[in-house]
Amino acid sequence: MPKRNDTLTAAKDKKSDEFYTQYEDIQREINAYLEYNPDTFRDKTILLPCDDPEWSNFTRFFAQNFEMLGLKKLISTSYSIESKQAHETVQLSIFDYLTDFEKNSPQYDETISPKRGKIFTITRRNKKIDINDLQWRYLEGDGDFRSEEVTRLRDEADIIVTNPPFSLFREFLPWILTADKQFLVIGNQNAITYKEIFPYVLQNRIWLGMRFNQRVNGKNMTFAVPESYPSSGTEIFTDASGKRYISVAGTGWFTNLEHGRRHQPLSLMTMADNIKFSMHSDIRETGYLHYDNYDAIEVPYTDAIPSDYSGVIGVPITFLKFYCPEQFELLGATESEGKGFSNGLWDDASGVSQPLVNGVRKYKRLFIRKKDG
Numbered sequence: 001m002p003k004r005n006d007t008l009t010a011a012k013d014k015k016s017d018e019f020y021t022q023y024e025d026i027q028r029e030i031n032a033y034l035e036y037n038p039d040t041f042r043d044k045t046i047l048l049p050c051d052d053p054e055w056s057n058f059t060r061f062f063a064q065n066f067e068m069l070g071l072k073k074l075i076s077t078s079y080s081i082e083s084k085q086a087h088e089t090v091q092l093s094i095f096d097y098l099t100d101f102e103k104n105s106p107q108y109d110e111t112i113s114p115k116r117g118k119i120f121t122i123t124r125r126n127k128k129i130d131i132n133d134l135q136w137r138y139l140e141g142d143g144d145f146r147s148e149e150v151t152r153l154r155d156e157a158d159i160i161v162t163n164p165p166f167s168l169f170r171e172f173l174p175w176i177l178t179a180d181k182q183f184l185v186i187g188n189q190n191a192i193t194y195k196e197i198f199p200y201v202l203q204n205r206i207w208l209g210m211r212f213n214q215r216v217n218g219k220n221m222t223f224a225v226p227e228s229y230p231s232s233g234t235e236i237f238t239d240a241s242g243k244r245y246i247s248v249a250g251t252g253w254f255t256n257l258e259h260g261r262r263h264q265p266l267s268l269m270t271m272a273d274n275i276k277f278s279m280h281s282d283i284r285e286t287g288y289l290h291y292d293n294y295d296a297i298e299v300p301y302t303d304a305i306p307s308d309y310s311g312v313i314g315v316p317i318t319f320l321k322f323y324c325p326e327q328f329e330l331l332g333a334t335e336s337e338g339k340g341f342s343n344g345l346w347d348d349a350s351g352v353s354q355p356l357v358n359g360v361r362k363y364k365r366l367f368i369r370k371k372d373g
């Protein structure tokens with residue numbers, strides 16, 4: 001019998017990672033990269049890890065658009081149902097995961113099916129490719145992205161695209177970046193200041209994709225979920241056919257693929273004009289306040305950043321979506337996890353990482369400075 005502490009740890013380790021990306025969200029995002037550079041995916045090997053290739057919209061999108069994107073190879077892998085369940089709070093049914101496609105395939109094996117991940121591949125040949133060209137087999141292991149087997153596939157790939165388990169995001173992005181790969185993955189904005197992620201943001205090796213924390217048709221990013229997905233704290237709804245979805249605020253795409261908005265500078269007013277005309281009454285009434293403990297001004301709204309201030313500026317973390325590296329230099333983040341990545345902006349040894357204005361703490365701030373020219 002497990003000891004009480006083991007049981008508690010196991011329960012704490014369990015997460016609700018089963019939510020599935022919609023086709024239109026993938027299509028809309030990919031289009032933004034194609035608009036910037038139609039050859040973004042040309043001659044590339046794409047790996048879709050953490051997927052369920054028989055019904056993942058990532059696999060469907062890339063397989064259906066293999067020719068249009070000019071791909072060299074598509075690889076999609078899944079995580080075994082037994083390993084999923086071992087880390088999941090949501091009750092999963094093997095029957096939901098065992099598709100007719102797998103059952104009717106000659107390689108179907110009912111004993112290994114629940115234990116192993118699967119790999120689907122399409123490779124460019126001298127004929128038109130479509131979804132029927134998918135080849136599949138069981139992986140040797142359970143399909144954990146950290147396994148040697150999937151890590152070898154990462155090494156073979158040029159670009160990694162997926163919606164990974166949010167609970168493993170701290171491991172997932174470094175898994176990609178230590179191998180110096182390109183990527184496009186979905187995550188939550190809390191991840192920006194993770195100590196495993198923020199150093200890459202500072203080095204301009206991770207930035208936000210086209211859609212981030214943005215409502216489309218009145219909804220935050222929306223994912224399909226299993227029947228038993230917990231409904232507390234999230235916006236859950238059901239469509240006409242009874243399928244369940246959640247809308248999650250603060251989610252969006254992280255990437256290191258170029259897209260147009262990243263290079264569009266914000267159009268900003270001077271400090272004097274902001275104080276006269278800003279739509280924010282506090283800026284009109286009190287102007288710009290200086291932090292008590294940092295040599296920087298506090299600007300609580302991205303659209304109130306003064307165009308003519310050359311010192312350090314503290315802005316809410318939501319600024320990152322509008323960050324144009326030609327316009328601003330990114331200097332640091334204030335949350336405790338960002339400590340140590342401040343480029344000397346504040347004294348980490350002091351243990352103070354939260355900026356104060358007239359004694360009041362300001363949370364989740366990024367520090368930026370206007371670039372010359």
Ligand SMILES: C[S@@+](CC[C@H](N)C(=O)[O-])C[C@H]1O[C@@H](n2cnc3c(N)ncnc32)[C@H](O)[C@@H]1O
Binds near residue numbers: 017021
């Ligand atoms: C947020 S869901 C997204 C699924 C799919 N990528 C999509 O967008 O529709 C993350 C998936 O990763 C799987 N997963 C969890 N831990 C994993 C691991 N260590 N390695 C690979 N996949 C994992 C989960 O079972 C889950 O299906």
